[in-house]
Amino acid sequence: MFTKLQNIYQLGCKELWSLWRDPIMLVLIIYTFTVSVYTSSTAVKETLNMAPIAIVDEDHSTLSERISSAFYPPNFTSKTTTLNTMDEGMDAGEFTFAVNIPANFQQDVLSGESAEIQVNVDATRMTQAMSGAGYIQQMIQSEVNEYVLRNREVTNLPIDLAIRSRFNPTLEKQWFMSVMQIINNVAMLSIILTGAALIREREHGTIEHLMVMPVTVFEIMMSKVWSMSLVVLIAAFVGLKVVVQGVLHVPIDGSLPLFFFGALLTLFATTSMGIYMATVSKSMPQFGLLMMLVLIPMQMLSGGLTPRESMPEIVQQVMMIAPTTHFVSLAQAILYRNAGFDVVWPSFVWLLGIASVFFYVSWKRFKDTIHTMA
Structure with missing residues (x-):
């Protein structure tokens, strides 16, 4: 042995x-x-981290400025650009997201008419595209609601939900x-x-x-x-x-x-x-x-x-x-x-x-x- x-x-x-x-x-x-x-x-980031986003503001209103200013680091790096430059940047892979705010957007919102915002997503960047699209939608909806209601709406739930992340x-x-x-x-x-x-x-x-x-x-x-x-x-x-x-x-x-x-x-x-x-x-x-x-x-x-x-x-x-x-x-x-x-x-x-x-x-x-x- x-x-x-x-x-x-x-x-x-x-x-x-x-x-x-x-x-x-x-x-x-x-x-x-x-x-x-x-x-x-x-x-390797799976969540939004300095995601490049192009913003085309054709309305130049108070509401459009609020939406544009909502995208800031560390989640986004925003750049104001034109419609042609936005398309070229998306084709070249310079932007992961692109938001196009059309003319008369604020007027349509306040008058109760149908208002649309175009959000383009580079789906080849899967890790950020999937979570980013929903996050952008929530941010735009939140800014529009606050502007229309003139205050931040708070919903009081009937229960007190406490979330704790273990480990x-x-x-x-x-x-x-x-x-x-x-x-x-x-x-x-x-x-x-x-x-x-x-x-x-x-x-x-x-x-x-x-x-x-x-x-x-x-x-x-x-x-x-x-x-x-x-x-x-x-x-x-x-x-x-x-x-x-x-x-x-x-x-x-x-x-x-x-x-x-x-x-x-x-x-x-x-x-x-x-x-x-x-x-x-x-x-x-x-x-x-x-x-x-x-x-x-x-x-x-x-x-x-x-x-x-x-x-x-x-x-x-x-x-x-x-x-x-x-x-x-x-x-x-x-x-x-x-x-x-x-x-x-x-x-x-x-x-x-x-x-x-x-x-x-x-x-x-x-x-x-x-x-x-x-």
Whole structure:
């Protein structure tokens, strides 16, 4: 037993040295848990943020000026323009929205006649177009009502509705996206590193050296699993402490040791997946294509981006065999809601079972194909 452990340790150290001498992989690791986390949580805005809007005021009345002045930062960046310039700007993609207030608009409103305002939306910008169109309609309606009634109408409801946002009281998008990026990158990077390490052995011819050494397939696999898992855990810890908590100031109230224990079980499964995919692939390009077919559905359907309850029942059942599904569930419960082991233990049991099955299947595949790989 001591000899096996020693072989696993030494082979794992060899993997770490090989990774240290690979600058491309080192850059990928650093980028994945620093720049990628920061940009995904701050650069991509799903809500209105400095959306460019063109306003064509053909009425030049008090009401039209009130409507024009209602669009201000941080939701909008407005620009007063002409009708021809508005069309050219929409065609060129300079504006997401364009509001055209026709002549005699105020007169038609006050006289009770039919009054229309044209709102053009660039629907290719889906994230802002969907929410922005409704928001603009509400703003215009509110300004018109206030102007006609000469006061802001307040409706007294028969109940007192108190809305409280749990776990993210200010509804900060980066609180969610930064942590989810760490969770997704743990699975992605572990598959890449493990699969690339095995393919690198074959491309460099060192797999032949391993075959003549007094080591077993189990020892070779375990060396790659523990070494690549260690790298991902360290990178995830640095990204979580430095980028998420240090730079983005996202509060993490849950137990980090419990979270990383769940990440360790997930890595046991995903590294096994990386080894299996590497035995199926004959080159790095093939491995990259296969990884896209596996990783993208895992991340999209694991519940990190969209709640699993909103997915079809068959998709929910199929995704129960994916380790990322249970990792996302336990990670959100621990980091967001400060859940303890008594709450997330079913996810740990699922991960342990999935990881064991994946490792056994990968070990059988690796054992059957190691001679043909050499």
